[in-house]
Amino acid sequence: MPSVPLKLTREASQPELVAALAAIRAELELPSGFPAEVSAEAGRAVDAYEPPDLDLTDLPFVTIDPAGATDLDQALAIEPDGAGWRVFYAIADLPGFVAPGGAIDDEARERGQTLYAADGRIPLHPVTISEGAASLLPDVERGAFVWELQLDASGRQTSARVRRARVRSRRQWSYEDAQAAVAGDPMLGMLRDVGEARIAQESERGGASLSTPEILVVREGREYRLERRVVLPVATWNAQISLLTGMAAARMMLDAGVGILRTMPPAEPEAIERFRRRTIALGTPWAEAERYGDYLRRLDNDEPRQIAIRHAAASLFRGAAYAPFDGAPPSESVQAAIGAPYAHVTAPLRRLVDRFGLEVCLAVSGGTDVPAWVREALPLLPAAMGRSTNTAGRLGRRMLDTVEAAVLAPHVGEVFDALAITDATVQLVEPAVEAACDGSPEPGSHVRVRLVEADIATGTVRFRVS
Numbered sequence: 101m102p103s104v105p106l107k108l109t110r111e112a113s114q115p116e117l118v119a120a121l122a123a124i125r126a127e128l129e130l131p132s133g134f135p136a137e138v139s140a141e142a143g144r145a146v147d148a149y150e151p152p153d154l155d156l157t158d159l160p161f162v163t164i165d166p167a168g169a170t171d172l173d174q175a176l177a178i179e180p181d182g183a184g185w186r187v188f189y190a191i192a193d194l195p196g197f198v199a200p201g202g203a204i205d206d207e208a209r210e211r212g213q214t215l216y217a218a219d220g221r222i223p224l225h226p227v228t229i230s231e232g233a234a235s236l237l238p239d240v241e242r243g244a245f246v247w248e249l250q251l252d253a254s255g256r257q258t259s260a261r262v263r264r265a266r267v268r269s270r271r272q273w274s275y276e277d278a279q280a281a282v283a284g285d286p287m288l289g290m291l292r293d294v295g296e297a298r299i300a301q302e303s304e305r306g307g308a309s310l311s312t313p314e315i316l317v318v319r320e321g322r323e324y325r326l327e328r329r330v331v332l333p334v335a336t337w338n339a340q341i342s343l344l345t346g347m348a349a350a351r352m353m354l355d356a357g358v359g360i361l362r363t364m365p366p367a368e369p370e371a372i373e374r375f376r377r378r379t380i381a382l383g384t385p386w387a388e389a390e391r392y393g394d395y396l397r398r399l400d401n402d403e404p405r406q407i408a409i410r411h412a413a414a415s416l417f418r419g420a421a422y423a424p425f426d427g428a429p430p431s432e433s434v435q436a437a438i439g440a441p442y443a444h445v446t447a448p449l450r451r452l453v454d455r456f457g458l459e460v461c462l463a464v465s466g467g468t469d470v471p472a473w474v475r476e477a478l479p480l481l482p483a484a485m486g487r488s489t490n491t492a493g494r495l496g497r498r499m500l501d502t503v504e505a506a507v508l509a510p511h512v513g514e515v516f517d518a519l520a521i522t523d524a525t526v527q528l529v530e531p532a533v534e535a536a537c538d539g540s541p542e543p544g545s546h547v548r549v550r551l552v553e554a555d556i557a558t559g560t561v562r563f564r565v566s
Contacts (some may be wrong), residue, residue, distance in 0.1 A: 116556045117506040121219045123557075128491055129214065134226050137203045144231045145197040145204065150395050151243045152193070154265035159188055161267050162287060163236055163312030164338045167274035170231040171214070171223070173447045175244070175269045176341055178290040183253035185294050191344050192234045193243035194225070194448040195455050200473040204229075211391045212488020216448040218317040218324065218499040221452075230449040238272045242547035245445075245458050247345050255297025260348035262458075262465045279334040286495040288334070295337025298344055299397070306455070307439030308393030310413055311336065311401070315532045317503045324503050328532035342446045343438060349461050353425075354433065356464040360424040360457060360478050363445050366436045374510035378412045382544045392416075393439070404419045405520045422453060422485055424478035434516050448538065452488070453481050501559030504533045507562055508554040515566050518549045526563055539565030 124221040125132075129154035134142075134342070155489040159176035177188040196560040198204050215222040223230050236242050244267045250259040273281075273288075282288045301310070309329040317328050353359025366370055367375075379386040379395075386395045396413060399406040417437050423430035445461060448454040456474050463470045509530075520541035526549055529535045541547045 106233060110210075112121045117324070117502065118219075120471065120502045120559070121217070121499065122558050124495065124502065125217065128495055128498075130217075130222055130495070131211070134207065135203070138207045139226055139228075141199070141203045142182060142197070143230050146201070146228055149233060149243070151194055151196075151241070151265035151266050154246075154263055156188070156190075156246055156265040156269040157241060159267065160492075161188070161269045162238070162271045162313040163269050164273045164275060164278050164291075164334065165236070167276065168264065169272075170235060170237070171227075171267075171449045172236040172272070173449045174342065175267060176291070176338075178287060178294060180290070181250060182249045183256075184255075185290060185426075186224070187249040187251060187341060187344070189247040189249065189341055189446070190236060190242075190244035190265075190269075191234055191247070191446055191458060192449050193233050193245060193264065193452075194229070195459055196243050196264075197229045198225075198455065200471075201500075208452050208455075209484050212452050212484050215488075215492055215495055217495055218274045218319060218503050220319075224399050231232060236267070236269050238269045241266055241268050243267075243460060247348065249344060249348060251294065251297070253297075255294060257344060258347060258447055261394075261466075262461050264462065273457070275332050275335050275338075279332045282334060291334070291337050291341070295333075295340045298340035299336070300467055302340075302343075303391060303397070305439035305481050306391055306397050307394060308337075308391075308437055309336065310396060310410065310417055310437070315500065315534060317500060318506055322544070326505065326507055328502065336431055346442045346444060347438070347440050349445040349457055350433075351442040351488045352461050352464045354441060356427055356460070356470070357428045357429070358445060358464075358470050358475065358478075359460045360422055360453060360481055361429065361430060361433055362420065362435055362442050363432050364417070364420045364434075365432060371405060371416055375412055375416055379409055379542075381407070382407060382409050389414045404546060405457065407519065407527075408521050408544040422482040424443055424481060425539075426475055426478060451485075453485050454502075456481060459483075495529070497558060502556060504535065505554045505556045505559050505561050507531055508533065508551055509556055512551050512554055515548055515550050516562070516563070520545045520547055533561065535561040535563055537540075537563040537565065541565050 159177045162178045163172045163175045172193050175190040179186050184308050211224050214224045245262055247262045252258055314329045316327050316329050318325050326364045350361055376386050435442045443457050445457040459474045462468050517529040520526050520543050522543050523540045528538040548566040550566045552564050553562040
């Protein structure tokens with residue numbers, strides 16, 4: 101196999117790749133910018149923005165995101181509270197920049213969410229807002245929806261409220277830098293403790309987290325490379341704070357009788373049985389008495405057959421939907437993978453529905469009426485989010501397939517080491533590519549495969565067991 105990671109340079113297939121990526125954008129009818137009226141309104145909104153009166157800039161907020169991120173939705177601060185903790189979670193005050201029924205609002209409802217393409221992202225909101233005036237960047241004062249969540253010594257939430265306030269992030273951590281600093285940084289140490297306590301709570305309620313290593317396209321100038329990224333513990337702990345907030349938001353909504361939940365039905369018994377048989381075949385049986393989430397948490401990301409099990413587990417995480425309600429709660433209110441009711445409220449810069457969820461919770465927490473424009477929008481949000489989620493999925497898969505084909509195109513005929521994910525799919529050891537494979541390899545086995553096709557225009561990559 102090649103001895104170094106492969107990447108696409110300016111030579112080789114660069115012009116063909118650029119054309120293929122542009123063709124995908126055209127096929128999916130993705131916007132290339134913002135209409136003039138949206139950009140103009142964004143400029144006026146930034147100039148007219150009035151920060152909240154409440155001053156919480158003394159709290160030592162930090163952000164933890166991928167390196168280089170500029171659209172920073174969340175910042176956290178944690179302090180001891182008796183035997184437990186008090187968690188402050190600041191969420192970007194996007195609603196302060198978006199007038200209901202205005203040009204930005206209308207455009208966001210069309211887009212649904214920020215889309216991530218190999219050749220650049222397509223933002224949900226103008227970057228003057230999402231990467232500038234609303235982003236929780238370090239060392240600048242920003243408005244935010246600040247959640248205050250009290251936890252006991254076991255990590256169980258005992259109270260929650262949300263207020264608009266001014267905040268100031270002290271530092272922008274990357275996941276890698278934060279992980280390296282956990283032992284020496286008091287705030288990150290508390291994040292670890294809270295995160296582990298919340299994981300234990302997740303286990304008790306039967307929730308599960310699927311942290312399969314991702315294959316990402318990394319662009320550096322005009323060069324592209326493929327990178328296999330394993331979820332670091334600090335990212336898992338950070339995600340638990342977001343889940344905690346989403347569950348608190350869902351409970352507020354259900355108690356008030358108005359809101360929009362993110363739901364997922366339990367896996368069908370037949371799907372569970374198929375997965376259980378797969379775990380037996382792959383050598384790490386899932387026992388009847390073991391909770392699903394506990395089983396996934398003990399799998400090893402470095403053990404080939406257990407990686408294959410993680411891929412197979414994705415079949416049980418299906419059917420997610422949005423359920424708006426105004427009066428009676430929805431018939432299905434639980435997000436089965438989380439094991440509790442849950443709502444999206446922590447990423448308003450990048451996801452449409454969160455802005456409305458935040459407004460609901462702010463009103464409920466403050467004892468005021470939910471604005472009429474929010475109530476009117478709730479039934480429309482599932483369709484908008486469904487369209488954008490479908491587009492995001494198609495875009496991500498097509499872009500990844502195309503870059504994989506471009507990286508591999510000069511190497512047709514060469515042999516690679518791989519792991520068989522299924523009897524028709526392999527994941528190369530290097531570069532980080534998952535693709536179709538002829539020859540019926542045994543799932544979970546190490547195999548040698550020959551590259552027989554890498555077509556950039558169609559994004560087709562195919563191997564054969566060598």
